Amino acid sequence: MEMDNRHQVASDAAHIRTLIENWARAISSGDWRGILAHHSPSLLMFDFPPNIVRNLDEYNKTWDFFYESPKGPISFVPSELQVTAGADVAFASCLIHCDGTSAGPLDLRLTVGLRKLDGEWIITHEHHSVPTIEERFLPPGTKH
Amino acid sequence: MTAKGMGAPLSDELEIRQLLERWAAAVQACDEEGVLRDHSDDIIMFDVPPPEKGVRGIQAYRDTWPPFFKWLRQGGMFEIDSLEVTAGNDVAFAHALLRCSTMETLQKHPDKRLRLTVGLRKTDGRWTVAHEHHSFTQQ
Numbered sequence: 001m002e003m004d005n006r007h008q009v010a011s012d013a014a015h016i017r018t019l020i021e022n023w024a025r026a027i028s029s030g031d032w033r034g035i036l037a038h039h040s041p042s043l044l045m046f047d048f049p050p051n052i053v054r055n056l057d058e059y060n061k062t063w064d065f066f067y068e069s070p071k072g073p074i075s076f077v078p079s080e081l082q083v084t085a086g087a088d089v090a091f092a093s094c095l096i097h098c099d100g101t102s103a104g105p106l107d108l109r110l111t112v113g114l115r116k117l118d119g120e121w122i123i124t125h126e127h128h129s130v131p132t133i134e135e136r137f138l139p140p141g142t143k144h
Numbered sequence: 145m146t147a148k149g150m151g152a153p154l155s156d157e158l159e160i161r162q163l164l165e166r167w168a169a170a171v172q173a174c175d176e177e178g179v180l181r182d183h184s185d186d187i188i189m190f191d192v193p194p195p196e197k198g199v200r201g202i203q204a205y206r207d208t209w210p211p212f213f214k215w216l217r218q219g220g221m222f223e224i225d226s227l228e229v230t231a232g233n234d235v236a237f238a239h240a241l242l243r244c245s246t247m248e249t250l251q252k253h254p255d256k257r258l259r260l261t262v263g264l265r266k267t268d269g270r271w272t273v274a275h276e277h278h279s280f281t282q283q
C-alpha cells in the first residue's frame with residue numbers, strides 16, 4: 001500500500017511537470033486552447049500588473065499583450081521546475097525566461113498551485129513576479 | 145476554498161492557517177526562531193528583493209530576515225489581511241495578502257499589499273513550509 005502510494009505520487013509529479021511544460025509551450029506558440037486547457041474557472045492569479053486576477057475570463061485577457069506588437073518569436077521557457085505532489089493537492093515552482101513580447105526579455109519567478117478534481121489536475125493558483133528593490137529593505141550602507 | 149469541500153480533514157486546513165498566523169506574528173515580533181520553526185531545510189523562497197533565482201536552503205532563508213527585522217523595528221508592519229488555504233492529506237498551498245508597510249505608506253497607498261504564496265508538505269505528521277513566494281502589488 002505504502003509502495004503504491006509512492007508510485008502514485010511519483011506519477012502525479014511527472015504528470016504535473018508535463019502539464020506545466022505543455023502550458024509553457026502553448027504560451028510560446030500562441031495556442032490559446034492549450035494555455036487554458038488545465039485551469040480552474042475560479043483561478044486566482046497574482047500577476048504583474050494588473051496585480052490580482054480572478055476567474056478564467058480575466059486570466060485569458062492577461063495573455064493578450066503577449067501577442068500584441070511582438071518583437072520576435074515569443075518564448076516562455078521554464079527552468080529549475082520543482083513539483084511537490086500529494087494525492088489531491090500539489091504546488092510547483094520554477095524560473096521563467098520570457099522573450100519576444102513588446103516588454104522585451106524578462107526573467108520571472110512562478111509558483112503554481114493545483115488540485116486534482118475528478119481524476120484530473122487543474123491549476124487553481126498562479127503567482128508571477130519579478131524581484132523589486134525597495135530602498136527600505138536594503139541594509140544600511142548598501143549601494144544601489 | 146475549504147478543505148472540507150475536498151474531503152480532507154478540516155484540521156489540516158486549520159493547522160496550516162494557525163501555522164501561518166503564528167509565523168506572521170513571529171515576523172512582526174522579530175523572533176527569528178519562531179520564523180524558522182516550521183520551515184524545511186530545502187526551502188525555496190522567491191523573496192521581494194533579488195536574488196532573481198530565489199533563496200535556496202534554510203541557512204540562506206535565515207539570512208534574509210535580519211535586515212527585514214531592522215526595518216520592522218523602525219515601524220514596519222507585517223499583518224495578514226486575507227488568507228486562503230488549499231490542503232490535501234500531505235501537500236498543501238496557501239495564498240495571502242498582507243499589509244507590509246509603514247503607517248505613512250499605508251495612508252498614501254491604502255491598497256498596497258504584499259502577495260504571498262506558500263507551499264507545504266506534511267512529514268511525520270507535521271506540516272512544514274517548503275516554498276514561499278513574496279511580491280508586492282504594483283502602484
